Amino acid sequence: MAEDVAVAAPAEAAPGAGGRSGAEPWIPELSRGAVLWNGLRAYGLIVAMWTRSTMAYRASFAMMAFGNFAATAFDFVAILMMFSHIESLGGFSLSEVAFLYGTAGTAFGLAELVLGSMNRLGGRVRDGTLDTLLVRPVPVLAQVAADKFALRRLGRVLQGLLVLGYGLATLDLDWTVARVLLLPTMIVSGAAIFCAVFVVGGAFQFWAQDASEVQNAFTYGGNTLLQYPPSVFGRELVRGVTFVVPLAFANWIPALYIMGREVPLGLPQEVAFLPPVVAAVCCALAGLVWRTGLRAYRSTGS
């Protein structure tokens, strides 16, 4: 029955829209392409507002950012201590692990900076405040993503970059043009893949409001996983993060190629250049899941 209504609507929309007289002069007609721009613009506006408000208390911001940096820094200290007892981890030296850690940490840090608020969606569904986002003229995803934007999360990005710098400085890599170009590409693609995971994890909260822990398992858990060489994990797990949730393309596969190592699972070397493609596919799928989730919410209201 609902289908009938949906099908019938466009047919009569044309005369209705033509005959409408009350359009306010400054209301823009949004084409489909403009929706994306509108979303990015809204995201920027909200982020700017939160940043301005955080900057009102500079000292507090500085402390929070440092705390964030320190908390993640200790994480790497644990790895350093491990290497004071062992020579290599799963056949990887400290410098190589630092490289893996740094690329994963930076990519994940960027994604968390941009979309770290996604896990608050479930709470919004539960207490009904999501409705207040739905009555505004900008996409809901932009509003949820930018909500309580926390610039202090830059601390994690900074830590990732420092560890990456240490790795690069101590590794003796055979730099080809392809490898040089692949490094920034893999970080950006990796961030995009993690962003897709954040969005999918957020969208699941439309159905299960307490799913933010499941999301954390894939995002924060995935990040931790990628910081260690694949050789320390079971083959099945490596398969899972390659073919099911393709986190391996965020880090392992391109990073191993750059370090001149074998790509895991006996895949051909060329797959190391796939991250941008994988990221694009992941983002498209995430967008689809998000739309489905939002539609489900709008038909059930809970």
Add this chain to the structure above:
Amino acid sequence: MRAVTDSASGTDGAAGEGGTGVEDFIELDGVEKVFDVRRKVGFLRRERHQVRAVDSISFRVPRGEMVGYIGPNGAGKSTTIKMLTGILTPSAGRLRVAGVDPSRERTRLAQRIGVVFGQRTTLWWDLPLIDSYRLMHRMYRVPDARFRENLDRCVELLDLGELLDVPVRQLSLGQRMRGDIAAALLHDPEVLYLDEPTIGLDVISKAKVRGFLRDLNAERGTTVLLTTHDLTDIEQLCRRVMVIDHGRLLYDGALTGLHEVGESERTLVVDLEREVPPIELPGTRARTVRTQGPRQWLAFPATESAAPLVARIAAEYPLVDLSVREPDIEAVIAKMYADRSAV
């Protein structure tokens, strides 16, 4: 016609629209909303059943009208508002606001509507009030001059001057509500939906909010649809009222007409010289409902005149004083709900 409205809609939209005659701004035809509710029965097993939150509702609201939408908790009021704003998609029926389908054109329609949820705020909780307004300004792309003008007006009429720099979470309920109403109006919406706008407010805040809404409707011709539990809101603001219960529209019309539909009764309070047995007036529809010493209460249909009853009592009993009590609108509606449930 287009030229007229375009030039007029800036400052005095209502006056411009007036020339086009009565235009149905909100149209609902047989709108339904059915929820699938899953209930846990035992481990993993779920029982599914359907809840008809809104059951085939039809009504029309012309531009510039102010309508009260009342009903008990769970009657379907909020569900209706959510469908009107495009938050929820109707299960069946046809729904148009300003000529467009809200659920399909939600973000575009958002430019033309204002919504106030009494129970939750649309403001940014941790930030000063003015920050929310500035963000709305950019988000709704309101021209600067227009924004200033609207903000100044709201600040003055809603008494927000000293609150602008206060974080929303520190505002009292009444202050926050006024802040929310202002936020919903900064982009000059053509229609304002208010879901329980006076819930939990003190008498002064209520009066302020009501006065503001009345002026808004009169001066700008903004269409207003408000749900409420407080019938004083309706009495003071709306000529038209819609009563909904169990998802069905029970009444749609003038507030005064509710009495006739609700078969309500007026009460005659009679003070006699002394205590006498309950008054009996054979041949009339009045009956004594209560006695207390020399005072007696007689109920009679609200549609009948009190004069003949008074004359007969004065003739047959030692009458000292009397007064007529109008039916309590709340009692009328409560009776309406009860009758409906009995069916």
